[in-house]
Amino acid sequence: xxxxxxxxxxxxxxxxxxxxxxxxxxxxxxxxxxxxxxxxxxxxxxxxxxxxxxxxxxxxxxxxxxxxxxxxxxxxxxxxxxxxxxxxxxxxxxxxxxxxxxxxxxx
Numbered sequence: 317x318x319x320x321x322x323x324x325x326x327x328x329x330x331x332x333x334x335x336x337x338x339x340x341x342x343x344x345x346x347x348x349x350x351x352x353x354x355x356x357x358x359x360x361x362x363x364x365x366x367x368x369x370x371x372x373x374x375x376x377x378x379x380x381x382x383x384x385x386x387x388x389x390x391x392x393x394x395x396x397x398x399x400x401x402x403x404x405x406x407x408x409x410x411x412x413x414x415x416x417x418x419x420x421x422x423x
Contacts, residue, residue, distance in 0.1 A: 331367065 338359045343352065 330370070334363065334366065 339356065345352070347355075
């Protein structure tokens, strides 16, 4: 059930989408070439910061999700353990009743 996917395709897609969107937006604006090149360079210089911020947000979300999953798993484990204990008591009770009935029949 574990998935060893490190998210490589996701990161590649996000990065390519960010770059493509930036370039398309800049190329479709009615500005002189020098200004567009300057903006492209500026946006390109911002990419590592944007990427690191996005990566930080994803790590934070992953961390919170992991905590929630761990808490839910612990709660379910406690419920399951309680249900198993109840089932064990019920089986033991039935066994005791069965023994008593068998002893009553044998007397």
